[in-house]
Amino acid sequence: MPQEAAPTDDRPAARHMPADGRALGGDKVLVTGSGVDMRLLEPLRRRGLEPWRPDRHLSERELARELRGVVAYLHGGEERATETALRSAEGTLRVVAFLGVGYENFVDVAAANDLGIVVTNTPGAATTSVATFAIGQIVNANWRITRHLGSLVPDWADGEELPYELGARKIGIVGLGSIGTRIAHILKHAFGANLAYFSRTRKQHLEASLDMPYKPLHELAEFSDILVVMVPGTGKTISMIDSSVISRLGQGSVLVNIARPAIVDAEALYNGMKEDRIAVAVFDGFYGGDSDFGLRIREDFPDRLLVTGHIASHTRQAMDRMVRQAVKSIENVLDHGVDEHAVGTFTDPEPYAEPYRKVAGPHRLTSDTPQKAGCGTH
Amino acid sequence: MPQEAAPTDDRPAARHMPADGRALGGDKVLVTGSGVDMRLLEPLRRRGLEPWRPDRHLSERELARELRGVVAYLHGGEERATETALRSAEGTLRVVAFLGVGYENFVDVAAANDLGIVVTNTPGAATTSVATFAIGQIVNANWRITRHLGSLVPDWADGEELPYELGARKIGIVGLGSIGTRIAHILKHAFGANLAYFSRTRKQHLEASLDMPYKPLHELAEFSDILVVMVPGTGKTISMIDSSVISRLGQGSVLVNIARPAIVDAEALYNGMKEDRIAVAVFDGFYGGDSDFGLRIREDFPDRLLVTGHIASHTRQAMDRMVRQAVKSIENVLDHGVDEHAVGTFTDPEPYAEPYRKVAGPHRLTSDTPQKAGCGTH
The missing domain is CATH 3.40.50.720 (NAD(P)-binding Rossmann-like Domain)
Structure with a gap:
């Protein structure tokens, strides 16, 4: 030709x-x-x-x-x-x-x-783009970056616990497709994080190579300081992260959802943030104007939200x-x-x-x- | 005992x-x-x-x-x-x-x-902490994150060039101490960036393992889409990044300085931002109130600055x-x-x-x- x-x-x-x-x-x-x-x-x-x-x-x-x-x-x-x-x-x-x-x-x-x-x-x-963006947002959430941007001196509250290094964090990955897998690789190899995952399908080669055990979703929530959600939005995944999952997170956890917003139940998220169980929530794309709890989350916890308008890819x-x-x-x-x-x-x-x-x-x-x-x- | x-x-x-x-x-x-x-x-x-x-x-x-x-x-x-x-x-x-x-x-x-x-x-x-924070800020600057935080839809200007993946970026590292080296490793292995460096001392083993050539500082500036400054603050490094360096950056570059602010000359930075040569500048710790150009930078380019109060470590x-x-x-x-x-x-x-x-x-x-x-x- x-x-x-x-x-x-x-x-x-x-x-x-x-x-x-x-x-x-x-x-x-x-x-x-x-x-x-x-x-x-x-x-x-x-x-x-x-x-x-x-x-x-x-x-x-x-x-x-x-x-x-x-x-x-x-x-x-x-x-x-x-x-x-x-x-x-x-x-x-x-x-x-x-x-x-x-x-x-x-x-x-x-x-x-x-x-x-x-x-x-x-x-x-978009695997590379989304995984990179997710890593950036994990670092941002871990450092509570929104409180610090524009400050000339550290903006920690008196007696507040300092951020932990990612290597001292337990990070749970929900969904091990190409993006979740890439994120896991970077968190392990670049930052030494302690990983576990939940996925519809076991990925035993990754369990071994990333020292990343499989856990049922509720156990993964109990394990995780940072929970990263990376599943497709389907009828089966909508509200997959509901109150039964969020209630198992420890106090001060970070929830990172770069997937479709509706995978996290908005009411459960609101309650989780109100109870300080979720200290920071990351979303790329957020609930629409018809979501009452979405609106309340934005109103009540503006500095604990890292929301972007679906730009990861x-x-x-x-x-x-x-x-x-x-x-x-x-x-x-x-x-x-x-x-x-x-x-x-x-x-x-x-x-x-x-x-x-x-x-x-x-x-x-x-x-x-x-x-x-x-x-x-x- | x-x-x-x-x-x-x-x-x-x-x-x-x-x-x-x-x-x-x-x-x-x-x-x-x-x-x-x-x-x-x-x-x-x-x-x-x-x-x-x-x-x-x-x-x-x-x-x-x-x-x-x-x-x-x-x-x-x-x-x-x-x-x-x-x-x-x-x-x-x-x-x-x-x-x-x-x-x-x-x-x-x-x-x-x-x-x-x-x-x-x-x-x-603090090597691990500072390198991790720097990576997060590089991703933030690359995506112009300050424009997007809080937006529910993408906030790009009409006709604006999209961000590039880090793997499509040329990144120059100034200073290959423990932190600069860690940053280089992560940028190469996790994100596939195209690297070069300037350092007082040649590090030939890293040149080979990271496919990262040494360049004199001015050439490094010409090479770099993103210039990462990671040198100690000494009498010899103050104003090391001056107008002769900044004038060699291409239009729309990103400057990341997690080291002491004074390593970058404030007037040169101001002019570089005014000419859109530097699209985004990242500082952890910024010029004090006695720096006129520091104040002008904050006033004139607030959404192109990612400034934090010395929290990387x-x-x-x-x-x-x-x-x-x-x-x-x-x-x-x-x-x-x-x-x-x-x-x-x-x-x-x-x-x-x-x-x-x-x-x-x-x-x-x-x-x-x-x-x-x-x-x-x-």
Whole structure:
């Protein structure tokens, strides 16, 4: 294949057809998300496809209009691909390639599958970014950094216990997917932490190499000075960290949740902070405005919260990796009708085979949620 | 030696005498710093010494009074051991054991040595704490964390470049003492950063094992997306990072100085931030109120500064390690008149043999500087 760049503005003469011989319903690829580097879509242009990115957030109605005649949809924005929106592309749309892994609130996968549309995601692409961000936040929480930023002298209360080195901390990891595993490696090898973990699947090679015993979730909570939650947001993990878990944490613990907020029950978190059982809570993405306890936590414990707006995966490299992976998935589905990163009933016979590869859960959105400028990673 | 606790309230009958036969001028040990765990002084009590800690910050006059008749002085507070204060202990005081390494602004070592008093410090005790804190702040600066804390959605400006993963960053380390070396190891092994360094002494084994070339300081600045400064504060390192260095940084660089603030020239830093050459500056301990440029930096670039009040070494473990080391130094000086951690002319024939073992520079203090509650590490 020639390596020179294919024309991008004019419609190219040659077009790849799907391997199964079906004619493409269109040559348009809808792309959303301001963080997508459009140059990475060159492989699609070389196939005669025409990536097109609207310059604003799309309402459901706008999305439906944009999807008409589209053959592939690279979802990197904050819009919600509802059944109604997807139905407008019926007959042409063959694949929704979601950038990130927390697709549940952004793409109606069941509706897509019913329409014969494959939905893919990009597991693993943000592992390095999210693990690095999590380590930074663990250090921040351990040092109570929010109390110290901007101070010229130490801001400890009289008689307050000093922070402990991470090597003197017992750290429990909930979920040993690629991100949880990376975090565990860094905590052990760089900082000498005393680790244990809970995961749906035992990982005996890691138990040995990281000197990290498996513990049932309640025992892990009893063990942990710092509890790091890194599981995907699924029906089975929502409110997994509930009052029965939090009540087993010792006084002054740190809870780090870089996964979807709803994995931690908001009321249980509120009570845990009120009882000083949880001294500091870290969230990347927080409960929405409809969560009373979420609001009360922000009001009552502002300096014991380290909340960010879902930025752990927001790096140039993670984003580019996701886009490259999504482009490959689009090509696979167009050529073969299948892709290894497909999700849902369509091509996901064992949805929990790798349960903990999710990066982070998005805030719950409706199609009309007003957005601040986002970069479109999930 | 019997292991049961020696009496602490009554004067014990038996007393160890110094090996050289000189009678001790007193049996009192002055201890300062609220973070000192007094239980760790048990070895001194077993020798018949009586540790005594005033419950407040000492002015020069108060310190002079407290020092009268004292044989050893464990300096863990924020007071300034001036010549005047030390002179009041002439004839009895044999050792000032300073907790930490940044003693220059706290102990008049030349005056002490003239009076025959050995001054010791505690190199290495805070390596783990300071390196960990530095890593956290590097991640924070890389993600522009201050802009995101408290936000529920990403807070990037329109068109703003996303953060890069540390593995896609060129990081320059200035100073390869124990802390700089630890930081380099973590950045390479945990995060895959592309490293280079400048140090007074070439460290060829590290150049090979960390794939980290040596560069002269100006070249290192040209190389670095993130410049990490980790050198001791001495006459030779003050303003070492001046305009000639900062002008060689590329646009949008990060400067991380966990060492003494004055190692970075404040005017050069101000100009570097004004030109957006330095996007984010990290300091643990900042210029005092007498620094015009320090004030202007805080006023003009508040959200591009990550300033903390000298807390990198403030962990329970580092503090306890320092106290244990100081107790040993006191015993060594009382028994043998010398200690391996002595500093100054007294027993420091080559003061720069290990130039980069310093933890972090304290804020410049006068004996009358008002203090917030401090824990007493330096």
